[in-house]
Amino acid sequence: MIVCVAVVGHQNNPLYIQSFTEAEDALKLHHIVHCSLDVIDERVNNPSKSGTTLNEAFLGLLYPALNYKVYGYLTNTKVKFIMVTSDLDVRDTDVRSFFRKFHAAYVDAVSNPFHVPGKKITSRTFSESVTNIVSSYSFN
């Protein structure tokens, strides 16, 4: 189950963060997402380490936290997508396709002429489509 998705701007400012858990763990998930930014930076700055993913937006598994796995995705505009899942065996292809759909939803949201680039995404349509995407992936 995906517990949290986030969009982070190129200055590491949160653009959108949404958790899908019932528990009051928003703060924890915020921290996890915030921490994973370090890993993304590391991945991006040392592309040699990750080898083949030189020209790929998908960053793969960022780090396994205690009960979660964190995946990352970096767009051409240096906007980061971060996904936290509580499923511990996840196939990369699933995550890849998840991020592709998520990216499409994001592009739709920022194409809105009323969206201010670099500001938080407040579009209700976006959050609805994200919820749909998230609910369609259970990784099992």
Added chain:
Amino acid sequence: MVEPVNSSLGKMLLEEVSPVVMVLCTPLVEETFLKNGLSFVETLKPFCNFSNIDVPVRTSGDQLYRLKKFMLRLFNAADIRQPNVEVAKQRLEHVITQAGEKVFHDLKSDPPQITDILSNSESEIAPTWFQYYNKELIRTLSFSDHEAFDHPVACLLVVSSKDEDPLNKFVDLFNTNRLPSLLNDGVMDPKILKHFLLVHDNQDATTERTSKVLSEMRSTFGNNECNLLCTNSSKEGNVEHQANPWASFKSSVPAEKLGCALTGDDIGEIKDLMQEFASRHIIPYMEQKVRDLNQQISATRKGLRNQIKNLWWRKGKDDIPDSTKGSIYTFSSTESQIRILGDYAFMLHDYELALSSYRLISTDYKLDKAWKHYAGVQEMMGLAYFISDQSIKEAEYCMENASSTYMKLGKSGFQNATRCGLWWAEMLKARDQYKEAASVYFRICGEEPLHAAVMLEQASYCFVLTKPAMLHKYGFHLVLSGDHYKICDQVNHAIRTYRSAISVYESTTWSHIKDHVYFHIGQWYAIVGMNDVAVRNMLRVLDCGNQSKSTQEIFLRDFFDIVKKTGMKHEVVGLRLPVINMSSLQVIYEDHRTYASQASALVEESIWQSLEDDIIPSLNSGKSNWLELQSKLLPKKYKESNVCVVGESVKLDLEFRNPLLISTSVTSVSLICELTENSDDLKLVEKETSSLSLGTEHNQVTTSGFSSFTLSEVDFTLGGGEKKLVRLTVTPSEEGVLKIVGVRWELSGSIVGVHYFQSVPTKAKTNKAKRKNKLTPTDPLKFLVIKSLPRLEGSVDHLPDKLYAGDLRYLVLELKNNSESPIKNLKMKISHPRFVNPESHEEELTPGFPDCLKKGPEQNTVQRETSRTSVFEFPKDVSLQGDRSLRWPLWLRAAIPGTISLYFTIYYEMENVSSIMKYRTLRMHYSLQVLPSLETSFEITPSPSRLQEFLVRMDIVNRANSDSFEIHQLSTVGCRWGISLLQPVDTILPSKSILPGQGLSCFFMIKDCRKPGTEEEKTTSILPSQTDIKLITQDDDEKLFDIVNSPLASFHESERSCHGTSDQLSPNTVDFILISRLAKSSNPSAEQDLPKILSHHSCHNRIRSSIPLSWSLDGPKTMYHDFSTSFCEIKLKMVIRNTSDGFLSVSINTIDGLPDAAAPTPSSGNLSGWRYVPAITEEMKLTSDVMRSRLGKPPPSMESSPPFIWSGSSSTKVQIQPLSTTEIPVQISVFSPGVYNLCSYTLTWELSEHENASSSTSSGICQGYPCYLTVLQSE
């Protein structure tokens, strides 16, 4: 990279993995040394560390090497045991608490900046007490049973020379009963090197006895094993040591006291003793032991044969149950021997030998499943690899292996795992692998919160030191660590970690995390009593609009609790609760322009200006002297700022927004102002005030009663997310320069928020610029206060905001001047003269409204002054002063439906002009909503039978939504037209009122009563005064409304001018006024606001006629004639009237012949008897049908009427003057009795402007219309 030996781990290992010397001493020895404030062990401790001992060592190989750094660890025999877990834990906690107390004072300072943190080196970032803590943590594991480096290598037996029978004492000391249990249990080897020391106290013992005892000792224990130590040479015991060697070891006692009885010689003696002990005894002993063990082990374990044997033997032990207890190995077992060999070799810095021994033993332990031993050996292997600077991978692998093996042991192994982790982390740090070190620290967090907190904090510092720094993780680990500290009530540490974390989150937009950090650090500061710092931090949280409601409640509640605890009012500049919307700032003030109400102040300035153009004396009136005039009017300085008047308030509208979901009450909202006395020393005073702290200055103004201005205070409550526009006022009471600096407000009576306006002057300026047009002041919040002036207040009483079109109201304009000085030259201009009409006299209506409009008994037909300018000037004698108020009557008539903004501007001048302001204007603005009511349209057509009579068809439609109307009266305007009913009133409108949406048509007759000056009027005319008809049946006594002498007339004038078209002068137009009123039953509620009468004006209704003439054929209708005598000649008269203003020439052509053929064919239109048929509409058709049925077709017998002959001239041409009538005699001859239709003629007319003009403007031909003549045979 640092050399492994010199790294911090290398130093640590030197300290921790070094030979242990067990000290056994008599109480008298301790007593001797306590004179110095130190125990025996403590006295020796500083001298056990040899930085360059330079001893040649040879272990297993033949190679000699020199030992440089060496250290001994001295322990009292009683301390050689495994420390109690609980005691150890308490000691660790104590270390942390102590460290927390030390940092307490730093907490007040501002949190470190992230750039500072990044530029610092490792030692500066991590607190120094970590080293100490780690050391203590490692010590809790000393003397464990699976390791050998804590086994005592030697034993130091100490007896004082004062002891009785010292030799026996020596024997007693090494009595097995008194030895530590570990030695007796067989874990440690009790056969160790013994060294005997005699202590001689120079203060109170005799040298003779000492030397005697010493010689006895030497003879008993051997010469080499005995030493003499003379101490306390200083008799007075007040020696002070520069750089006291003990200071760093014992901090609880003042450093000066330590070793006070020891002279420099004594210290030198101790030093020499320890040096000798280490180099002469311990090292050779260890060398020897290593060599022995190595030989022994080579014999039993090395070589292929031995290994196979060993393997086989161990296989046999497989059935022994998995034992983690170390007790299966005693010191004498082969495994322990190998371990001892390894540890000794390690301590002697022969890492090769140590490694090979460890390798050998580790497989054994693994086979035996003695995991603890195995892990311990792996750990040592890792360290050995590291310190000998060999394979990094191997070292890490071993550490990892050790750590995970310890972890597998569960709780019992955790402490060991911790130690292993600490070493491992140090190892990684030494190799600059900080990130990995951090993860190691994270691994050894464990469950105990305090322990976890320290480890997490250490991990966080590793993230900073990573290149590039991983600040996000740094912050996260600090927060985690802080939370753990808090759980263990280590609030100081919690604050310290969070403070560092703030530096990470401060500049980010991760508000959720930020709020959490600031809120908790605020709470914790409050716990430690630093309420002011707490408040400072909590303030950052208040603007937490993105948090849930309950969180916001908690934030606010705690915040106010803390604020209350501080017990004082905090003044906070830039408080974000509530949020001030600076773009909403609007300043409303009155200079020469005054406003009657809020609404009028908000009207755009250009509207007023265009309205006031005519009445205000223009500044630029004379081009020649505008310079002079301007300068006289407004000195240059004044032009730079806005002008306001003493005693008149300056209003400021500001929007406050609550960012939270919970409602907040804001109290005492007021402006912060400065009023400087004189504009000349403006700059000087301003400087003074700005240097003052504004908070105190403000208090001074309000509390001390020195009030050069008064401020309004507003209290309000903002609901969740609510916005409120608040009006704040300041009223200056002295002349000078007033400056509005900012706004302040109180939150829950304890926090004072202050907001200064300077930050956004541009925004306000543009706003201002719009208002002031050309005269843009530099600062919209700066005012020049001039002395008090009269100010007119005005209002229109009972002005309804909703009314029907045509509604006529009587209103009163009330003007009041509260000041003593009079005003004069009042003028008023109204934006919609069509709507409002001022009465010319200041009079109260005597009969009341609407009866005053009705016709009195005496008809006063004085025509009112019709041409009025748009400016209404009050009579010259009107001057207002003091309490007297002027009540001026006004008439309001809602002319057209829609939303109407009415602007009144009243100009007045001050009587005693001494100020820079000579005149002022009062501006009033009202908006009306006018609903549609009755709509009328009129159709006028000439009557076919009468020359000057016309038929009027009035169509009324009720456009109102709900109300029905009664029509009351219809009048024509002016004296020209008389009006009369065609039908009885009852038949026109049986239901009496017109319902919403209902349409109605009714017919009237009007008659032109105009008398041309020359011609005499022959027609019988109705009285000229009959211009009104009552259209109502009940209330017979009710009088008609006077439309000539009432305000209705003036409204009619404006209506006329509004509808005025180019053919205004066309004579054939009629104006009607329909007066109606609301049906009584339709709206029983809102009785007061009911419209009393409504007037509907319809102007310039043209007579719908295409020809400018009318005519009739007059003559007898019936004649008797004796046809036997002759044919009959009948004289007729054709009366032609010129209805136009032009000159008309008409020629009459008679046509003889068959009337059937000549007469115009009775087409449907012509049959009706109307010569003009307007475009046919639905209603029209109806009426024409009515006409047709009424007039009827001529009887069929008439069709075959006998012929007649026109006997006069067949063509006559006449000229007719404008509006005059002429008669032309015509004659016919008939030959037999019958009914004749005299329609066989045509009139050809030509109209021209002038009498003899050749060109005609229009011309046409008219057919004659039927006129029947009956001729009978006379008897």
